[in-house]
């Protein structure tokens with residue numbers, strides 16, 4: 001990764017003229033991205049950020065509304081059963097439509113200057129690799145694709161002309177703070193975690209947590225899966241693995257600190273004793289705006305930070321016995337190879353089962369631990385996307401068996 005500077009009128013003009021594809025436009029990150037673009041059009045003119053393609057899985061109504069408002073060339077619905085409805089909703093709009101996973105992959109392959117990867121989960125792996133292979137600026141929200149495809153993702157990136165701008169607030173903060181020319185002097189990269197809604201709960205009381213309680217994040221408004229991941233601290237574990245692959249920092253220099261206010265997003269300690277911190281209000285539109293206009297900064301509608309209104313900023317070490325998912329992810333990062341792919345797949349199955357009330361909150365870690373303990377899953381390198389997807393499928397099968405056992 002490299003960073004260049006340059007901020008004047010023509011740089012800004014060039015930045016806002018970029019075409020954008022939003023994969024996962026109907027989700028939390030996707031809608032925030034379109035909000036930032038709507039704001040940019042108000043601030044800089046209606047031709048800011050012309051949109052190539054938008055995609056959703058099943059929310060056909062919202063996809064059609066977005067298409068009528070933002071006028072992409074292409075709108076894709078992943079679930080083909082909604083094709084006819086999308087066709088009706090967009091009749092006469094001039095927007096090209098398509099359906100199915102292959103059409104999402106084709107959307108990722110459409111030429112766009114910036115591709116926002118905001119699909120949730122491993123469903124984003126193939127589109128992410130396609131977009132990275134094609135090149136351009138990749139605004140990376142989907143951390144699961146980096147975690148699951150790790151080395152394969154890095155290999156595709158190393159031969160492509162893509163520039164990754166992380167959108168996850170902690171990685172975006174790290175990207176802004178890291179001095180890549182001084183990488184020998186980086187002592188640690190510490191990601192902050194809010195601690196989620198159960199930070200102060202005992203482990204016993206977490207046994208009865210409901211999906212509604214788990215998705216009610218204290219600081220961030222996010223999709224259901226990442227909200228549950230935040231409540232188990234798996235999200236922070238996935239982020240450590242993501243940071244390892246994005247920034248090339250080894251596990252022993254990557255840390256996590258609980259910071260319930262979510263104002264400080266990342267801390268970088270250098271060997272001269274300096275620690276740099278990135279602070280902002282918890283609002284995803286800040287890193288999204290940064291990614292869309294990088295390396296220029298543009299105006300964004302995000303909440304501003306007012307330090308005088310804060311009652312304090314506090315930090316504490318995470319309790320890994322209370323949140324075993326964090327320990328499982330850290331162990332997977334150290335093990336490397338196939339472990340993060342298995343961790344990610346099993347976690348997706350477990351979170352889905354928890355949201356469907358088939359297993360309890362504490363069972364999520366049990367399902368993941370079970371999948372990671374299957375010795376036959378751990379053997380061998382992952383050579384390419386097909387092998388990543390095959391292992392992902394296999395780990396899901398094992399995790400599903402464990403869900404059935406726990407639910408019995």
Ligand SMILES: NC(=O)c1ccc[n+]([C@@H]2O[C@H](COP(=O)([O-])OP(=O)(O)OC[C@H]3O[C@@H](n4cnc5c(N)ncnc54)[C@H](OP(=O)(O)O)[C@@H]3O)[C@@H](O)[C@H]2O)c1
Nearest residue numbers: 024026027028029056057058059119120123141142222223
């Ligand atoms: N939300 C945040 O603040 C935040 C912060 C940092 C990182 N992230 C990361 O960003 C990604 C998106 O998170 P989110 O919270 O925005 O998720 P979300 O609200 O659940 O939205 C997910 C998006 O992906 C689409 N989608 C779901 N399943 C799909 C499939 N099988 N194939 C293709 N598209 C599919 C959804 O379409 P439908 O609406 O039609 O289902 C939706 O557009 C995640 O990887 C998350 O970890 C999110």
